[in-house]
Amino acid sequence: MSKLPQIKIPATYLRGGTSKGVFFRLQDLPGAAQHSGPARDALLLRVLGSPDPYGKQIDGMGGATSSTSKAVIVSASSQPGHDVDYLFGQVSIGQPVVDWSGNCGNLSAAVGPFAIAGGLVAKERIPDNGICTVRIWQANIGKTIVAHVPITHGQVQETGDFELDGVTFPAAEVQLEFLDPADGGEEGGALFPTGNVVDTLDVPGVGRLPATLINAGIPTIFLNARDLGYTGTERQDAINGDAAALARFEAIRAWGAVKMGLIAQVADAATRQHTPKIAFVAPPADYVASSGKAVQAGEVDLLVRALSMGQLHHAMMGTAAVAIGTAAAIPGTLVNLAAGGGTRNAVRFGHPSGTLRVGAEARLANGQWTATKALMGRSARVLMEGWVRVPG
Known part of the structure; x- marks a missing residue:
């Protein structure tokens, strides 16, 4: 039986919209997990506490629902005209599977605030007071999301009076624009895959x-x-x-x-x-x-x-x-x-x-x-920040 000590990885636990997830900067992940593949999937499964035959994710950060078994990796963008790349993993609760096939729209609201706080947005782009516009490349589906993040005294403003049904407490609103939102994943981007509206x-x-x-x-x-x-x-x-x-x-x-x-x-x-x-x-x-x-x-x-x-x-x-x-x-x-x-x-x-x-x-x-744009208001808040620990 392995008795290797736990490793600790910088991470932030955030609520975005009506979801919660563990957020990482790509640069903070162990070397093998900085690239897609089994090592990354195994790490995220262990962080969230999956697979769990009891369905509770007791030995991890997951909350035993689809809304709370999520992981996000953010990095400086590889795409021209964007601030950050955002990769989303839906972590199965009962199966050893991380599904990378789509985006999470709720956690999209937390990507801009996380990127700003994590030093991934250029300082000159962040106002002392006002709105910081963060251009996000959604790497799962190859699309652009524009987040309008409120800033007060140079810091992300998280508190406010915006109410979102499904979230108990009010917070500051983050406006999101999903540009050209037809899913552009590996299967292509036709709005109606069959060509029919019904x-x-x-x-x-x-x-x-x-x-x-x-x-x-x-x-x-x-x-x-x-x-x-x-x-x-x-x-x-x-x-x-x-x-x-x-x-x-x-x-x-x-x-x-x-x-x-x-x-x-x-x-x-x-x-x-x-x-x-x-x-x-x-x-x-x-x-x-x-x-x-x-x-x-x-x-x-x-x-x-x-x-x-x-x-x-x-x-x-x-x-x-x-x-x-x-x-x-x-x-x-x-x-x-x-x-x-x-x-x-x-x-x-x-x-x-x-x-x-x-x-x-x-x-x-x-x-x-064709769809050109979709818009909605969400909110986001840091719940905890520091390190997650994973058995070596």
Whole structure:
């Protein structure tokens, strides 16, 4: 049995939006982990406490949910016109897998503040008071994110009165712009991979379902709540306690991933848990959020519930919000139709924890839709900084 001492690695634990993650500067990682591959994956798995057959991540920094089992690596940018490169790893809780296939929109809000505090943004770019604009290269999908970070007395301002449903306490707002948000990962960047705004998924054991398959922010499969026997007002306990329902969602996700060209065969979905996401939509309705807050139908344009890593999300993934805003802006998608149809450049949707507004711009050229930008407000805060320790 190994009795090597633990190593310690500089790290920061941050909340970004409705997620939390362990952030590293690339230069601070052990040499073998400064490059993609098994050594890096093994390190991050051990930091988060995975794989854990108990599903609790007790012996690590993870919080035993998809929203809290995340790792981020930030470095000075290799791309012209950008300040930093940002790489996101979704760490599986029960499997020895780090999924690098997509971005985390929530933690995107924390990248700018972390980069500024970590000396990765040139000092002359940081005002004494005002907004520091940080241009981020999202390395997983090859896209640009622009973060507008508030600065007070030369330091990142974290406290404020911006409220975000799904986060208990108010904080300072960080505005995010996702430029050209069609996912540009290794499979390419078509907004609608099949060329259609609505397809039919034929899923063995489930049936035929209309679906919008979109590649904006993160590859996402949108379904109608009514086609699944839901209302769109569901909270986590209505879905996550139903093993049969979760199995149906995973089957739909796997067959949708094949149709989107993300995987070659259904079995491959088991090792690609982070993408695509799956969500269901419904027209506005009254419901009670998980906090006990009443959400009125008149407050929202539509309802959306989304699953991440096989579980209904407690709020909404930031990247899925980009997909929602983009799909809402394009006539005929299931998201657009649930919101009442027509054209729009912003949408407010209801999720299990409350509501969220996201803006998006899309245009039709030569018969093809393209997305130019998506915008949303999030917040971020340092929870702890110092070193993580990992058994040698």
